[in-house]
Amino acid sequence: xxxxDDACHKPDPxxxxxxxxxxxxxxxSVRPYHTLAESLGxxxxxxxxxxxxxxxxxxxxxxxxxxxxxALGIHANGMSVWDVDDARVDELGEQVGMLDCVSHAYRxxxxxxxxxxxxxxxxxxxxxxxxxxxxxxxARLLGNACHRYDILYSSRxxxxxxxxxxx
Amino acid sequence: xxxxDRTLINELQDGIPVAERPFQGIAxxxxxxxxxxxxxxxxxxxxxxxxxxxxxxxxxxxxxxVTLAAMAVPEARFNDVxxxxxxxxxxxxxYAREHxxxxxxxxxxxxxxxxxxxxxxIRRRTDLAVYNMPRQREFYIGLRLAV
Numbered sequence: 001x002x003x004x005d006d007a008c009h010k011p012d013p014x015x016x017x018x019x020x021x022x023x024x025x026x027x028x029s030v031r032p033y034h035t036l037a038e039s040l041g042x043x044x045x046x047x048x049x050x051x052x053x054x055x056x057x058x059x060x061x062x063x064x065x066x067x068x069x070x071a072l073g074i075h076a077n078g079m080s081v082w083d084v085d086d087a088r089v090d091e092l093g094e095q096v097g098m099l100d101c102v103s104h105a106y107r108x109x110x111x112x113x114x115x116x117x118x119x120x121x122x123x124x125x126x127x128x129x130x131x132x133x134x135x136x137x138x139a140r141l142l143g144n145a146c147h148r149y150d151i152l153y154s155s156r157x158x159x160x161x162x163x164x165x166x167x
Numbered sequence: 168x169x170x171x172d173r174t175l176i177n178e179l180q181d182g183i184p185v186a187e188r189p190f191q192g193i194a195x196x197x198x199x200x201x202x203x204x205x206x207x208x209x210x211x212x213x214x215x216x217x218x219x220x221x222x223x224x225x226x227x228x229x230x231x232x233v234t235l236a237a238m239a240v241p242e243a244r245f246n247d248v249x250x251x252x253x254x255x256x257x258x259x260x261x262y263a264r265e266h267x268x269x270x271x272x273x274x275x276x277x278x279x280x281x282x283x284x285x286x287x288x289i290r291r292r293t294d295l296a297v298y299n300m301p302r303q304r305e306f307y308i309g310l311r312l313a314v
Contacts, residue, residue: 008230019224026221028209030201031187044187051222052185061223062182063189065175065208068218072176079264079271090304097306105306108235111298115237115268150266158261159253159272160218 009059014042018050024161026063070157074124078131079152080138081117083110088145089119095141096121101134116148128153168216171197175207176217231277234301236286237268238293245269248293257285268298 011019017040027035037047054060069077084092089107096119097105104122121138125131135151142149174197183189190201197204211217226233240248245263252258252272261272276282286297 009228011229019222019229022221023224024221025212025219028205028212028220030190030205032189033185034187048185048187054222054224055185057228058225059228061225063185063222064182065179065211065220066218066223067176067180068215071214071216077262093304093306106302107304107306108300108302111300114296115298115300152264152266152268152271154262154264156263158249158263158270159258160260 009054009057011054011059014046015050015054017042018047068160069124073126076125076128076131077154078123078125078128078135079154080121080123080135080149081152082119082121082138082142082149083116083147084119084142085145085147086118092142092145093119096138099134099137099141101125101137117150123151168211171199172207172211172216175204176211179208179220226275226277229277231275232279232282232301233273233275234282234286234299236272236274236289237298237300238270238289238295239267240270240293240295244293248295251292252289255285255289257281 009015018036021036021040026032027039029035031044033048033051034044037044040047051060051063055063093105093107096102099121101123102121103124104120106120107118108120110116110118123131123134123138125134131151131153135149139146139149175193178193178196183193188201190204194201194204208217208220212220238248238252248270249261249263252270253261255274257274257276259273259275261270263269264271274282274285276285282299282301286299289295290297
């Protein structure tokens with residue numbers, strides 16, 4: 001838990017203009033924050049200080065390249081889902097998150113009887129065989145704390161955008 | 168995609184600084200001009216290798232909320248329901264998955280209450296169940312995608 005877990009950055013109208021202008025991507029230029037500032041009618045120093053503040057308080061995770069897995073040959077995207085003893089799920093979830101093959105790991109609510117799973121671990125690979133090997137590794141780690149599991153492969157990406165601020 | 172593209176993708180997933188010339192470091196490292204770096208990145212975005220380049224916002228930290236939701240959509244209605252669900256600007260990602268629950272989407276909203284509003288709206292308009300699976304805990308993750 002970080003000190004920021006309950007903190008919140010309330011964006012003011014200028015922050016919101018910056019967020020709206022960049023949530024789908026930033027202009028790519030040698031001085032991108034200057035290009036952005038110009039398009040918003042703000043000074044570069046104001047844009048940079050606001051971005052830095054949002055990064056410092058966690059409202060921005062990072063300013064970075066976001067790869068498209070499919071385009072990179074990472075065709076198998078398996079969402080592995082696990083029914084793990086409630087008493088052990090947090091301790092084991094931490095260990096699952098540390099595995100090299102796992103890109104996200106979360107505890108989420110069950111919806112019995114349709115959905116008995118409480119631990120989600122996203123596993124990526126170049127093939128389903130690769131994903132299944134990774135999943136077997138997770139199964140070994142969870143041992144008898146896990147009662148059943150499944151792998152949900154994505155068959156189609158239907159939509160992907162960044163955060164969208166309305167209004 | 169060549170070795171330079173791979174290096175750019177691997178290194179720039181970690182982020183660039185907030186600075187007047189944020190590509191200076193990577194350009195020096197690769198022995199390229201910043202203009203060449205920027206043109207490469209634009210090419211990768213245009214080719215769809217990068218879905219975007221820019222700030223990754225944490226909606227929850229901005230006072231908003233995020234959830235994962237799943238639906239079991241009858242095959243015959245699948246395309247219509249995709250269109251309906253994707254029509255909400257709050258739907259950030261949507262994946263078809265091979266399971267009885269065959270549609271999984273991420274909702275990102277500015278206000279906490281808006282999550283249930285959108286889910287209820289989708290339930291009402293589709294007459295289908297929508298399972299809300301907000302994350303209760305996020306486990307620490309070490310690595311990034313290496314290409």
